[in-house]
Amino acid sequence: MEEPPSFIADEMNGRLARWLRILGFDCLYISGGNADNNILKLALKTGRIVLTGDKELYRKIIRRGGYAILTPGDTLENKFRYLKNKIDLKKWVGKLPHRCSVCNSILVKVPSSTIPDLPPSVKERFTYVWHCNNCGKTYWEGSHWINIKKQIKRLLT
Numbered sequence: 001m002e003e004p005p006s007f008i009a010d011e012m013n014g015r016l017a018r019w020l021r022i023l024g025f026d027c028l029y030i031s032g033g034n035a036d037n038n039i040l041k042l043a044l045k046t047g048r049i050v051l052t053g054d055k056e057l058y059r060k061i062i063r064r065g066g067y068a069i070l071t072p073g074d075t076l077e078n079k080f081r082y083l084k085n086k087i088d089l090k091k092w093v094g095k096l097p098h099r100c101s102v103c104n105s106i107l108v109k110v111p112s113s114t115i116p117d118l119p120p121s122v123k124e125r126f127t128y129v130w131h132c133n134n135c136g137k138t139y140w141e142g143s144h145w146i147n148i149k150k151q152i153k154r155l156l157t
């Protein structure tokens with residue numbers, strides 16, 4: 001079976017990384033000092049697709065035989081548009097694991113009673129929640145979920 005695409009987002013693409021993770025895509029986020037070099041090295045080593053707004057970095061990666069997509073524009077919608085033109089994201093939606101939007105780890109479905117610091121109202125409403133064993137964040141399909149679904153629809157169409 002074909003592997004889903006995996007990504008590295010640069011510091012201009014933090015929001016894009018977050019939304020790719022919400023869709024279930026494996027997307028690292030690399031920023032800070034020496035980020036360009038770290039991104040380049042990791043991209044060549046792993047074959048991950050680099051998402052960058054930086055033409056210089058984009059050219060560098062392509063020249064060295066890596067894979068990069070330029071994501072200019074300052075809004076999430078614009079960046080997504082560039083990405084969608086290059087990669088068929090839609091065909092993966094619903095087939096990928098749930099992923100932590102904060103740290104990119106795969107979430108596990110657990111009984112809500114096993115998470116001690118969850119508000120009692122959440123425990124009452126949801127028998128199961130999604131938990132990140134790496135950063136400790138817990139997710140449930142609360143009212144904010146409707147907005148997330150709406151945004152996903154907007155980004156993908």
Ligand SMILES: [Zn+2]
Binds near residue numbers: 102103104132135
């Ligand atoms: Zn996490």
